[in-house]
Amino acid sequence: MIDITKNIATAPRRTKASVIRELLKITNKPGVISFAGGLPDPEHFPYDFVTDSVKEIMARKGRVALQYGPTDGLPELKEEFLKFLKKHEGIEAKPENVIVTTASQQALDMVGRLFIDASDPVLVEKPSYMGGLQVFKSYGADFVGVKLEEDGVSVTELEERLSWLKSQDEHYKFVYLVPDFQNPSGVTLSEEKRLKVIELSEKYDVAIIEDSPYRQIRFEGKAPKMLYKLDQETRRTSNIISLFTFSKTFAPGLRLGVILAHPHIVRKMEILKQSLDLCSSSLNQLIAADFLRNGVFEAHVEKVKKAYKAKKDAMVGALEKYMPEGVTWTKPEGGLFLWVRLPEGMSADDMFHDAIKENVAYVIGSAFHCDGSGKNTMRLNFSYPTLDEIDEGIKRLATTVKKRLAAAK
Numbered sequence: 001m002i003d004i005t006k007n008i009a010t011a012p013r014r015t016k017a018s019v020i021r022e023l024l025k026i027t028n029k030p031g032v033i034s035f036a037g038g039l040p041d042p043e044h045f046p047y048d049f050v051t052d053s054v055k056e057i058m059a060r061k062g063r064v065a066l067q068y069g070p071t072d073g074l075p076e077l078k079e080e081f082l083k084f085l086k087k088h089e090g091i092e093a094k095p096e097n098v099i100v101t102t103a104s105q106q107a108l109d110m111v112g113r114l115f116i117d118a119s120d121p122v123l124v125e126k127p128s129y130m131g132g133l134q135v136f137k138s139y140g141a142d143f144v145g146v147k148l149e150e151d152g153v154s155v156t157e158l159e160e161r162l163s164w165l166k167s168q169d170e171h172y173k174f175v176y177l178v179p180d181f182q183n184p185s186g187v188t189l190s191e192e193k194r195l196k197v198i199e200l201s202e203k204y205d206v207a208i209i210e211d212s213p214y215r216q217i218r219f220e221g222k223a224p225k226m227l228y229k230l231d232q233e234t235r236r237t238s239n240i241i242s243l244f245t246f247s248k249t250f251a252p253g254l255r256l257g258v259i260l261a262h263p264h265i266v267r268k269m270e271i272l273k274q275s276l277d278l279c280s281s282s283l284n285q286l287i288a289a290d291f292l293r294n295g296v297f298e299a300h301v302e303k304v305k306k307a308y309k310a311k312k313d314a315m316v317g318a319l320e321k322y323m324p325e326g327v328t329w330t331k332p333e334g335g336l337f338l339w340v341r342l343p344e345g346m347s348a349d350d351m352f353h354d355a356i357k358e359n360v361a362y363v364i365g366s367a368f369h370c371d372g373s374g375k376n377t378m379r380l381n382f383s384y385p386t387l388d389e390i391d392e393g394i395k396r397l398a399t400t401v402k403k404r405l406a407a408a409k
């Protein structure tokens with residue numbers, strides 16, 4: 001019999017299973033309190049709104065909702081999204097600047113297809129979003145990691161890397177950033193550094209991917225302007241490609257997002273999307289357009305922010321209460337995650353199975369590092385577990401850490 005698996009092409013051969021998705025299989029064990037997923041809290045999905053919206057759409061626009069739509073998105077959603085951009089981000093954009101996607105993961109795939117030839121260097125934060133690393137790797141990216149600091153990516157190191165790549169005539173194409181409440185670290189890029197990133201983008205002719213699913217979930221502090229907006233205000237490089245998604249502000253099951261970019265890029269993305277899925281769900285686009293209309297989005301996001309802030313506070317409180325000395329963590333002003341650093345030399349990878357025995361789970365930090373470093377780090381999600389689970393789960397995690405520390409003595 002012929003073994004057809006040996007005929008599998010290079011890209012899927014290069015694609016490894018997502019560590020998170022593999023870990024989730026273990027962490028779903030009954031009794032385990034999991035901080036491993038990245039799921040929004042289903043308590044806060046707008047069930048009634050969706051029920052009413054679908055009824056209304058079927059009565060008024062059933063023929064559009066159940067039909068194929070234009071590849072770049074339904075005009076109803078594009079129009080509402082452009083109003084949203086103006087109102088919330090002060091960004092002036094036209095319909096040709098935006099394309100609707102089947103959420104941000106598809107947008108990342110399109111970015112990979114558009115820019116990466118095998119062995120091209122791709123600059124990423126260290127740590128970075130695993131789903132981005134996975135997709136870029138499948139297109140043959142050669143990662144160049146840039147360290148992350150408390151106020152976002154190190155612009156000094158970014159410049160050093162770009163300058164070196166340029167001197168080597170390397171085909172670097174883009175820098176991938178998650179600038180707001182980064183997944184995994186919860187860190188936000190300061191406005192000062194954003195301006196520097198734009199300057200570097202111009203100097204080194206490199207696109208900046210601004211992947212920002214968590215931006216609207218800010219529960220404290222003042223938001224720096226989006227890179228896209230700052231570019232419009234300053235250098236007008238048009239090098240910024242911004243990715244939006246409805247996954248964290250509305251519901252990930254909708255699978256809807258938007259790319260905002262220069263029309264040349266949008267047009268190329270549209271051609272790529274034709275072969276990916278022809279178009280995103282028409283019904284879901286009409287629901288999302290409804291969601292953006294008449295303040296529904298704002299009222300909903302306010303509720304989500306309040307709930308997530310309480311959970312973030314509970315997690316930070318529990319870490320302060322239970323964790324032994326030498327363990328540190330970020331205190332994000334928004335988003336879904338915080339980042340824990342164990343004492344140097346201690347491995348969160350090795351500790352993972354001990355944690356599962358204590359019935360608590362996290363994602364190992366090394367999975368987010370393009371070079372496998374960051375062994376003493378872990379990502380904790382606070383949006384999904386309940387307040388009681390947060391307290392009990394952190395207590396169990398602290399017990400695991402203390403046992404390891406004692407064993408190492």
Ligand SMILES: Cc1ncc(COP(=O)(O)O)c(C=O)c1O
Nearest residue numbers: 038103104105129178183245247
């Ligand atoms: C930084 C980042 N980008 C993209 C995604 C993909 O999200 P979606 O495809 O649901 O929009 C996620 C999901 O967690 C993410 O954290």
